Every structure is written in C-alpha cells, then in structure tokens.
Amino acid sequence: MTIPLPFEPAPHERPYTVAQVVEAARGALEGAFPALWVEGEISNFKTYPSGHWYFSLKDPSAQLRCVMWRSDARRVPATPEDGLRVFARGQLTISAKRGELQLTVRELLATTEGGFFAIALARAKAALERDGLLDPARKRALPAYPRRIGVITSPEGAVWHDIVAVIARRWPGTELVLIGARVQGEGAAEDLVRALALADRLERLEVLIVGRGGGSKEDLWAFNDERVARAVAASRAPTIAAVGHETDVTLTDLVADVRAPTPSAAAEKAVPDRADVVRRLEATAAGLGAAVARRLDLAGERLRHAATRLGGAVDRRLAATGDRLRRHAARMAVACESRRAGREADLGRLAAALDALSPLKVLDRGYAVARDAGGRVLRRVAEFPAGTAFRLRVSDGEVPARAEEGR
Amino acid sequence: MSGAPRGGEPGRPPSLEEDLGRLDAIVRALETEDVDLDRALALFEEGVERLRTARERLAEAGLRLKQLREAADGGIRVDDLER
Numbered sequence: 001m002t003i004p005l006p007f008e009p010a011p012h013e014r015p016y017t018v019a020q021v022v023e024a025a026r027g028a029l030e031g032a033f034p035a036l037w038v039e040g041e042i043s044n045f046k047t048y049p050s051g052h053w054y055f056s057l058k059d060p061s062a063q064l065r066c067v068m069w070r071s072d073a074r075r076v077p078a079t080p081e082d083g084l085r086v087f088a089r090g091q092l093t094i095s096a097k098r099g100e101l102q103l104t105v106r107e108l109l110a111t112t113e114g115g116f117f118a119i120a121l122a123r124a125k126a127a128l129e130r131d132g133l134l135d136p137a138r139k140r141a142l143p144a145y146p147r148r149i150g151v152i153t154s155p156e157g158a159v160w161h162d163i164v165a166v167i168a169r170r171w172p173g174t175e176l177v178l179i180g181a182r183v184q185g186e187g188a189a190e191d192l193v194r195a196l197a198l199a200d201r202l203e204r205l206e207v208l209i210v211g212r213g214g215g216s217k218e219d220l221w222a223f224n225d226e227r228v229a230r231a232v233a234a235s236r237a238p239t240i241a242a243v244g245h246e247t248d249v250t251l252t253d254l255v256a257d258v259r260a261p262t263p264s265a266a267a268e269k270a271v272p273d274r275a276d277v278v279r280r281l282e283a284t285a286a287g288l289g290a291a292v293a294r295r296l297d298l299a300g301e302r303l304r305h306a307a308t309r310l311g312g313a314v315d316r317r318l319a320a321t322g323d324r325l326r327r328h329a330a331r332m333a334v335a336c337e338s339r340r341a342g343r344e345a346d347l348g349r350l351a352a353a354l355d356a357l358s359p360l361k362v363l364d365r366g367y368a369v370a371r372d373a374g375g376r377v378l379r380r381v382a383e384f385p386a387g388t389a390f391r392l393r394v395s396d397g398e399v400p401a402r403a404e405e406g407r
Numbered sequence: 408m409s410g411a412p413r414g415g416e417p418g419r420p421p422s423l424e425e426d427l428g429r430l431d432a433i434v435r436a437l438e439t440e441d442v443d444l445d446r447a448l449a450l451f452e453e454g455v456e457r458l459r460t461a462r463e464r465l466a467e468a469g470l471r472l473k474q475l476r477e478a479a480d481g482g483i484r485v486d487d488l489e490r
Contacts, residue, residue: 173470284434288454
C-alpha cells in the first residue's frame with residue numbers, strides 16, 4: 001500500500017530510500033573530489049580500543065569530521081592532541097551511518113618543525129629526563145680489558161664486519177657476540193628491545209655495542225623509541241651507542257654509557273690497543289728487574305758492613321767472589337726481563353748462593369780462618385813452618401793452634 | 408705488602424687487570440719500601456709469575472666470533488660464527 005503524498009509525483013519521479021540518497025551523494029562526492037590535502041586544527045580527538053582515530057579538523061569558520069583507520073593511524077609516530085595543527089591527506093566521503101560529510105584520512109603530518117617525529121621525540125626525551133635516565137652521573141666506565149663483547153646490530157650489512165675488523169686488529173684475544181636485530185623499518189624497535197633482553201641473559205658480558213650505519217632521520221627512528229632507550233639504560237653491561245650519525249643524536253645515544261660517532265669508533269672505544277698494553281707490560285718488567293738488582297746491591301753493601309764489623313781482615317778473596325756473584329746476579333736479573341721466562345729461577349738460586357758465601361755462613365759450614373799473631377790471614381802450607389803458632393777463627397770464636405811436625 | 412698470588416674467585420685465573428695492577432704494586436714496593444732480601448725475592452717471584460700469565464693472555468691470538476639467539480625452549484644459545 002503506498003502512502004498518499006502531499007504532491008502528485010510526476011511519472012518519472014519516485015521516492016528514494018535514505019540509503020539510496022546517501023549512496024548517490026557519496027558517489028557524486030567521491031567522483032568530484034580526488035584525494036586531497038587539508039590543513040586544520042585537531043579538535044575532539046578520540047581513540048578507541050579498536051585503534052581507529054576520530055577527530056575534527058577545524059578552522060575559524062568551518063569544521064570537517066575525520067576518521068583515520070587503525071592501519072593508517074599506526075604509522076603516525078605520535079598520537080595527536082587537540083589544538084595541534086596538521087596536514088591531513090584523505091578522501092572526502094559521506095559516512096552512511098552518521099549521514100555526515102567525512103574525510104577518511106590516510107596520512108597525517110604535523111605542521112610544526114620536525115613534524116610528528118619531533119613531537120614524539122620531545123615527549124620521550126622529557127619522560128626519560130624525568131626518570132633520571134639522561135643524568136651524566138649514571139654513566140658507567142667501560143672495563144679495561146674485556147673478554148666478552150656483545151654487538152647488537154643487523155646481521156646483514158657492513159656494521160658487524162667493520163667491528164670485527166677493528167677488534168681483530170686491536171684486541172684479538174677476546175670473544176665477540178653478535179645479537180641480530182632489525183635496525184630500521186617496521187618492527188625494528190621491538191627487535192632491539194628483544195635483543196637487549198637477550199644480552200642481559202648472557203653470562204659475563206662485559207660491554208655491549210648497539211649500532212647501525214648511517215641513514216636518514218626516519219631510518220634512525222627505532223633508536224628514538226622510548227622503549228628502546230629504556231632498555232639500553234637498563235642494560236646490565238655498560239653500553240656504547242653508535243647510531244651512525246654525527247648530527248642526528250638519538251635517545252639511545254643519550255642514555256648509553258658511552259657514545260661513538262660510528263660503529264668502528266665504538267669498537268675502538270671498547271678495547272685497548274694490544275701493542276700499547278704489551279709495551280707497558282715490558283716496561284714494568286724492566287722496572288721489576290732493576291728494582292731487584294738494586295735490592296741485591298743493597299744486600300751486598302750490608303754484607304760488606306757486617307763482615308768488617310767482625311773485626312780483623314776479611315778474606316778478600318771471599319769478598320771479591322761475593323762481589324762478582326752479586327754483579328752477575330744483578331746483570332742476570334736485568335737480562336731475565338728481556339728474555340723469556342725460565343731464567344728467573346736462576347736468580348733465586350744465585351741469591352741463595354750469595355747468602356751461602358756470606359763469611360759467617362762459610363764458617364758455619366766448618367771452614368776456619370787461620371791468622372798469625374799480627375792478624376794476617378794465613379793461606380798456604382808454606383806459611384805454616386813447623387811449630388808456628390796461630391789463631392784459628394771458627395764459627396763461634398777463636399782457638400789457639402800450632403802447626404805440627406811432619407806433612 | 409701482602410697479597411695472595413692469585414686474586415679473584417678461587418679456580419678462576421687472575422684477570423689481566425689484576426696481574427697488571429699487582430705488578431705495578433710489586434715494583435713500587437721493591438723501589439720504595441725497606442723490605443728484606445727474603446721478602447724482596449718473594450715479591451720478585453710473584454712478579455715473575457704475574458708477568459708470565461699477563462704475557463700469555465696478551466699473546467692469545469684468535470678472535471672468537473659467536474652469535475646469541477633465543478632457543479626454541481625459551482633459553483638462550485650461543486653458536487660459533489664464521490668470520
């Protein structure tokens with residue numbers, strides 16, 4: 001049954017349904033307008049668990065309702081706030097459900113310098129600063145002679161090979177552990193966070209290099225992600241950040257313990273130069289030899305003093321032999337240090353021999369010193385004609401003696 | 408000056424840092440302290456041993472390359488890597 005109309009429709013007219021009218025208008029609109037850029041101020045911004053964004057773009061005299069679907073919204077580096085001026089690119093259409101003019105936004109750019117990247121970066125930096133993670137006092141020192149070094153970077157590309165080359169040249173007696181991660185593009189931030197968590201589980205890791213090669217600001221973006229920066233700040237091992245760009249400092253660079261302009265430079269900071277360390281070691285070795293030789297000199301001095309205090313003439317030949325041995329020992333000590341190990345034990349034996357030659361020790365072993373009435377030491381048989389009286393110095397005193405008849 | 412000949416955890420060889428630090432201390436002690444000959448020789452012997460282990464460590468040549476991954480069971484695995 002048809003509803004009586006207030007007017008008589010012409011034969012070619014008939015009522016349309018709402019859906020038909022809206023659909024027709026939509027088609028006409030979409031046909032007339034290609035995708036276009038609109039500049040305006042964001043207002044009434046709302047986001048739902050679905051991930052879709054709903055907002056209005058307004059200017060002083062008009063407003064336009066907008067929707068940005070989740071798949072497109074995800075690519076925007078920061079969530080907009082009311083009042084932000086933006087450029088929105090999209091398709092003008094009519095939302096059938098709401099019967100409204102709507103811009104389906106595919107791309108969103110902030111009009112401020114640096115756009116949404118700068119906005120996101122500023123927010124993340126403020127959060128890190130508030131939590132004290134940018135405090136210079138937090139920075140840890142690197143170990144002097146690391147035995148195990150981690151490297152978080154892309155397994156492809158030159159960075160890993162550059163680092164390997166530098167370490168192989170400077171400090172080869174170590175272990176380099178690669179932890180692969182994407183360093184740009186979709187999923188890179190998540191990869192980096194995962195790699196940092198893995199690194200924390202590795203035993204005895206002494207230093208961690210996080211790096212990538214050069215790239216544009218967008219390429220480096222993952223290293224400005226707040227989650228990545230926090231993971232670097234929380235790393236158990238001290239970190240060296242090398243995010244490839246002198247002029248584009250990332251948050252990762254700011255929270256790391258040490259910064260390097262390139263991955264190769266990071267490798268140079270991570271390890272010492274073996275040649276330098278060897279030089280320093282050999283200088284110390286020479287110092288050791290010289291110090292011991294001086295000690296032996298001093299000991300020789302003291303021996304001489306002790307011997308003269310005995311009173312009477314010291315057996316000069318014994319003293320001379322002692323001197324020769326001492327000089328020999330000193331020369332050996334110095335020579336030892338410029339040759340390989342093994343000879344050092346000789347020094348110990350020489351020192352013991354020196355000690356044994358001390359006049360007092362000689363007497364202890366049963367030797368005796370014969371002296372005439374004037375105190376002159378008698379050495380040869382010819383000096384003992386029969387009947388000669390002399391005094392015999394033994395280990396604990398003197399004994400009067402006389403040479404016997406017959407030999 | 409006292410000091411155990413081997414520092415660090417028991418069963419672990421002394422680190423290069425320990426050896427070099429101890430060597431410097433020994434040379435300083437021999438140069439400045441009034442130690443008797445026995446003590447001087449004991450320090451010297453320790454110094455020689457430290458020199459030996461430090462030289463050994465510095466002579467290590469082959470750079471070892473590894474890769475760290477997450478294992479299927481959620482643990483971690485460290486595999487050798489070709490240069």
